[in-house]
Amino acid sequence: MFYAAPIINRKGDVIAILTRQEDPGLHFSRLCNLGRIGLTGKTYAFDLKGRMQSESRFTNELMEIGLLQENENSILNIELRNPGGNMLKGFTPAKPGNELPLTKSVYNAINGDAGISLDGYMDYRGVKVLGIWKWNSRYNFGLVSEIDYDEGYLSYTTAKNNILIVLIITLIISIGSTLLSIIIGDRATKSLKRVNDNLEDQVEVRTKELSVSNRNLENTLEALTHPFYVIDAETYKIVLANSTAKKTSGEEEISTCYSLTHKTDTPCNSKEHPCPLEVVKETRKPYVVEHIHSDENNEPVFLEVYGYPIFDDDGNVVQMIEYSLDITDRKKAEAQIVEAGNKTEAILEASTNGIITIDEKGIIEIFNPAAEKIFGYKKDEITGRNVKAPAPPENSETQDPLLANYLLSGKKKMLGKKAETFGVRKTG
Numbered sequence: 001m002f003y004a005a006p007i008i009n010r011k012g013d014v015i016a017i018l019t020r021q022e023d024p025g026l027h028f029s030r031l032c033n034l035g036r037i038g039l040t041g042k043t044y045a046f047d048l049k050g051r052m053q054s055e056s057r058f059t060n061e062l063m064e065i066g067l068l069q070e071n072e073n074s075i076l077n078i079e080l081r082n083p084g085g086n087m088l089k090g091f092t093p094a095k096p097g098n099e100l101p102l103t104k105s106v107y108n109a110i111n112g113d114a115g116i117s118l119d120g121y122m123d124y125r126g127v128k129v130l131g132i133w134k135w136n137s138r139y140n141f142g143l144v145s146e147i148d149y150d151e152g153y154l155s156y157t158t159a160k161n162n163i164l165i166v167l168i169i170t171l172i173i174s175i176g177s178t179l180l181s182i183i184i185g186d187r188a189t190k191s192l193k194r195v196n197d198n199l200e201d202q203v204e205v206r207t208k209e210l211s212v213s214n215r216n217l218e219n220t221l222e223a224l225t226h227p228f229y230v231i232d233a234e235t236y237k238i239v240l241a242n243s244t245a246k247k248t249s250g251e252e253e254i255s256t257c258y259s260l261t262h263k264t265d266t267p268c269n270s271k272e273h274p275c276p277l278e279v280v281k282e283t284r285k286p287y288v289v290e291h292i293h294s295d296e297n298n299e300p301v302f303l304e305v306y307g308y309p310i311f312d313d314d315g316n317v318v319q320m321i322e323y324s325l326d327i328t329d330r331k332k333a334e335a336q337i338v339e340a341g342n343k344t345e346a347i348l349e350a351s352t353n354g355i356i357t358i359d360e361k362g363i364i365e366i367f368n369p370a371a372e373k374i375f376g377y378k379k380d381e382i383t384g385r386n387v388k389a390p391a392p393p394e395n396s397e398t399q400d401p402l403l404a405n406y407l408l409s410g411k412k413k414m415l416g417k418k419a420e421t422f423g424v425r426k427t428g
């Protein structure tokens with residue numbers, strides 16, 4: 001993860017940027033690792049494309065079955081897709097990885113359907129698991145906790161088998177041993193209660209761990225230095241905003257996106273400022289555009305605006321995630337480059353000396369007006385031709401060897417020196 005924060009002088013100008021790079025394997029994955037229970041229990045995060053965003057518990061297994069290369073990390077390198085069979089037992093998917101469907105938990109979470117499966121489904125290794133999942137639309141990532149089916153039901157299966165054995169014995173000896181059956185039944189009930197109590201304790205502990213993880217993630221997103229907010233697709237109202245967005249508006253409560261970014265009463269709809277929400281609603285795809293917004297001091301800033309759609313169960317765009325990156329410094333640098341180019345062009349146009357520039361192959365690139373007067377060629381007819389064109393035959397034969405010598409050795413025989421030579425006008 002990469003964070004950046006501006007350094008502002010007393011005038012409010014950004015004079016530098018302070019950056020920090022965080023390895024998600026050190027903190028983000030550590031939080032997810034708190035969800036590892038038993039031998040196969042794991043918790044991991046994923047993005048909108050179904051890519052794992054935290055470290056896998058089964059790195060060695062994933063290398064053995066070919067989902068990871070040697071010494072490769074699982075973060076952003078594992079797509080959580082259902083292979084259709086247990087790859088740990090030698091199953092090979094019939095389709096390439098990118099054509100396989102997402103696992104049940106990841107697919108439902110991305111589509112906004114939080115839930116739990118006690119019937120079991122295949123994870124990205126093809127192993128049958130039990131799982132619970134949820135999508136965090138505020139921060140655009142999902143979490144899933146899973147445990148292998150066999151381990152998850154081990155205590156329950158053991159208790160169930162004990163009960164069945166007890167019942168069979170009870171049926172066999174029920175005629176002459178009513179008292180014994182009551183005692184055995186009581187023992188079975190206590191065993192089942194202990195299993196249930198243990199499961200409730202595990203669920204409570206896991207819930208607390210997830211709550212702590214969620215709070216830490218919220219704090220991380222609140223620390224972002226760029227505005228981040230969610231917009232209602234119908235009303236343009238901002239339903240969620242981080243502290244940076246509120247600071248940009250200068251108000252504690254923000255009503256609409258256009259009042260926040262453009263300080264206006266109507267949505268932006270010009271060619272220079274197309275509305276990201278309208279484009280996202282029309283294309284149903286993420287959108288990036290450059291806008292000029294106003295900061296908390298009503299000063300213009302150049303921003304690169306990113307918009308991502310949020311769909312309901314019917315596939316309709318109901319909300320949009322929007323965040324903006326300040327590119328004011330980049331735009332100023334681009335303007336300076338254009339200005340420098342214009343100055344160079346003006347110098348070439350005004351010069352009374354003939355100026356000709358060539359590339360490494362000796363092809364003419366620049367032929368200024370003074371050169372046109374000297375040689376009689378127009379810029380359009382001489383540009384793109386070899387520099388030997390305006391040179392007499394006896395001189396043109398030396399042009400290519402001199403240029404080749406400079407390109408191969410870097411030694412200059414004529415470059416940077418003053419010399420007199422002959423040229424040939426267009427008329428001969």
